[in-house]
Amino acid sequence: MALFVTFEGIEGSGKSTHARLLAEHLRAAGYPVVETREPGGTPAGAAIRRLLLGADAPPLAPLTELLLYCADRTEHVTEVIRPALAAGRVVLSDRFSESTIAYQGYGRGLDLAVVRALDAHARGGLVPDLTILLDCPVAEGLNRITGRRQSPGQGGAAPSGAAPLELDRFERETLAFHERVGAGFRALAAAEPARFCVVDGAAPIESVHARIVAEAERRLAKAA
Ligand code: TMP
Numbered sequence: 001m002a003l004f005v006t007f008e009g010i011e012g013s014g015k016s017t018h019a020r021l022l023a024e025h026l027r028a029a030g031y032p033v034v035e036t037r038e039p040g041g042t043p044a045g046a047a048i049r050r051l052l053l054g055a056d057a058p059p060l061a062p063l064t065e066l067l068l069y070c071a072d073r074t075e076h077v078t079e080v081i082r083p084a085l086a087a088g089r090v091v092l093s094d095r096f097s098e099s100t101i102a103y104q105g106y107g108r109g110l111d112l113a114v115v116r117a118l119d120a121h122a123r124g125g126l127v128p129d130l131t132i133l134l135d136c137p138v139a140e141g142l143n144r145i146t147g148r149r150q151s152p153g154q155g156g157a158a159p160s161g162a163a164p165l166e167l168d169r170f171e172r173e174t175l176a177f178h179e180r181v182g183a184g185f186r187a188l189a190a191a192e193p194a195r196f197c198v199v200d201g202a203a204p205i206e207s208v209h210a211r212i213v214a215e216a217e218r219r220l221a222k223a224a
Contacts, residue, residue: 001031001088001090001220001223001224002084002085002086002087002088002089002090002091002223003090003091003129003130003216003219003220003223004081004085004091004093004126004127004128004129004130005022005090005091005092005093005128005129005130005131005132005216005219006092006093006095006096006097006098006128006130006131006132007019007092007093007094007095007131007132007134008095008096008098008099008102008131008132008133008134008185009133009134009135009136009141009185009201010136010138010141010178010181010182010185011141011142011144011145011170011171011178012136012140012141012142012143012144012145012148013134013135013136013141013201014134014136014144014201014205014208015094015095015132015134015201016037016094017205018132018134018199018205018208018209018212019035019037019092019093019094020035021205021209021212022092022209022212022213022216023035023092025209025213026090026092026216031090031220032087032088032089032090033089033090033091033092034080034084034089034090034091034092035092035094036076036080036081036091036092036093036094037093037094037095038069038072038073038076038093038094038095038096038099039052039053039068039069039072039095040072041072041075041076041080041081041093042072042075042076042079042080044071044072044075045072045075045076048068048069048071048072048075049072051068052065052068052069052169053168053169053170055165055166057168057169060169062104062108062109062110063110065104065108066100066104066108066110066115066118067118069099069100069104070100070118070119070121070122071122073096073097073100073119073122073123074122074123074124076093077122077123077124077126078124081093081126082124082126090220093128096123096128096131097119097123097128098131098133098185098188100115100119101115101116101119101184101188102181102182102184102185102188103170103181103184105184106180106181106183106184106187107173107177107178107180107181107184127195128195129195129219129223130195130197130215130216130219131189131192131195131196131197132196132197132199132212132215133185133186133188133189133196133197133198133199134199134201134208135182135185135186135189135198135199135200135201136182136200136201136202137202138175138178138179138182139175140202141178141201142171142175142178145167145171146167146171149165149166149167149171186198197211197212197215199211199212
């Protein structure tokens, strides 16, 4: 019953929330579920995540950024995803390849053919069975992120009384950058309609969750 599901979307699109809700639903239904994320799904990945997104992350050339996300992916696929799929588990990953193509390709403007080739090599040809794209207006997603950062105690922000957390290298990017990333995600979904399920990240959480559950159950029935 192995199934590989990825969640993609811009900052604040709700993908992490919906990955968690789907995991809870599937576990309650008796499926063995592995919840993971990129970057940072392995010990090496956690170090790469700090280098990319930590509070003291250094400036990085776009190509360095791309190579670090690819290195994180190789560790993730080798150490976590493939072994879990081989053991018949359902793997839910908060971000995967489409984030690299959307952020480093469409967002940063790196050559798309190079980005695609490096990503394909990094993931060793592994392709998700289902990719959920949480599509959400950029302004709304960024509002959610800055709200989280500036309201201590809400949704994992700084503890009460602490200074607001710094925005990371992507959260600080321009609206135009995030618009390019969002357009990239939509182009990727349009090119592979059979693998993607595009949901409205700004819609009420219950209806989005119901749609995601229905889609995951359909794929699980097909995989059985
Ligand atoms: P998140 O885990 O909070 O979504 O943060 C991950 C950040 O890293 C997010 O801004 C998107 C970015 N990212 C890339 O630019 N390329 C990638 O390949 C991945 C996986 C994430």
